[in-house]
């Protein structure tokens with residue numbers, strides 16, 4: 001099977017994990033600190049604005065606490081969002097206000113958000129679809145004008161840039177995923193960016209039982225100058241959701257390889273663009289505008305016979321899928337009546353096809369040939 005996404009892990013990551021085992025400290029420690037520092041460097045920001053957590057979903061839920069969504073608040077999100085975005089809003093009894101997206105990039109636009117703004121709007125959660133940057137200038141202008149918090153779900157936008165700024169660092173908060181299928185992989189993991197340093201401190205406490213950050217290692221801090229090291233204080237209701245050294249060590253190695261991964265994915269993305277452009281029954285992703293840099297996480301095509309092509313590819317050993325099934329089509333979110341024509345259009349026609357750094361040129365040729373074959377047989 002040719003996978004749609006795939007991690008690239010090997011002996012370098014194993015060697016890094018070995019170092020962690022030898023250090024005898026597997027919990028959060030120096031490897032995590034190094035990972036945070038290196039990540040910040042990759043996105044040209046100060047490490048003080050970052051912290052790590054167990055997953056990007058955890059970071060999305062954390063936003064609901066840091067910004068205190070409550071039952072009087074409305075949070076606007078594009079219907080084409082990851083499931084955790086919806087759940088994080090409902091978890092706080094806030095109102096999830098769904099908006100539409102651009103039918104071809106599947107990204108939310110300022111005009112989509114604007115049509116949903118009321119005096120109760122507290123925050124907007126945008127998603128950079130498959131690493132393709134949203135038009136952040138117009139979104140930031142709109143939201144700043146209405147005092148609305150901007151959160152960027154950059155799960156797949158690792159090293160995507162918009163006019164020189166990293167996606168995830170433009171709004172008030174951003175988060176990235178290092179789960180099993182993302183741009184880089186730490187097993188599970190997430191990084192959080194917060195514009196406000198005070199919120200970084202609050203985030204760290206929330207992710208570690210509410211222990212004050214000054215209480216260096218939480219409980220049992222005998223080496224932190226505390227003679228009664230079994231005592232502790234708690235500042236707020238916290239959970240336990242920090243990254244450990246095993247993940248941190250993998251992350252450092254993966255970050256060293258990141259630019260190579262991105263180059264290879266760009267090469268494949270551009271080959272798809274070139275070689276699939278001759279089929280007029282397919283729509284390809286729009287071109288990246290000046291100043292847009294993508295992580296090339298998704299490649300997507302749009303066609304009327306999407307379902308048939310997906311099944312045909314699966315029969316031939318090629319996995320494809322559609323991300324993200326719109327929230328208004330999921331019963332749990334109770335918004336099945338929502339009128340979101342572009343989301344409906346995109347969710348009926350969009351297919352994500354294999355794009356990852358482990359694909360060989362032959363794999364890519366096979367995907368392209370199968371799509372062509374499908375066209376001659378069925379279109």
Ligand SMILES: *Cc1c(COP(=O)(O)O)cnc(C)c1O
Nearest residue numbers: 055056057082153155177178179
């Ligand atoms: C994968 C993904 C997430 C969740 O990331 P995890 O680290 O798996 O929790 C959130 N948002 C988007 C857009 C994603 O693709």
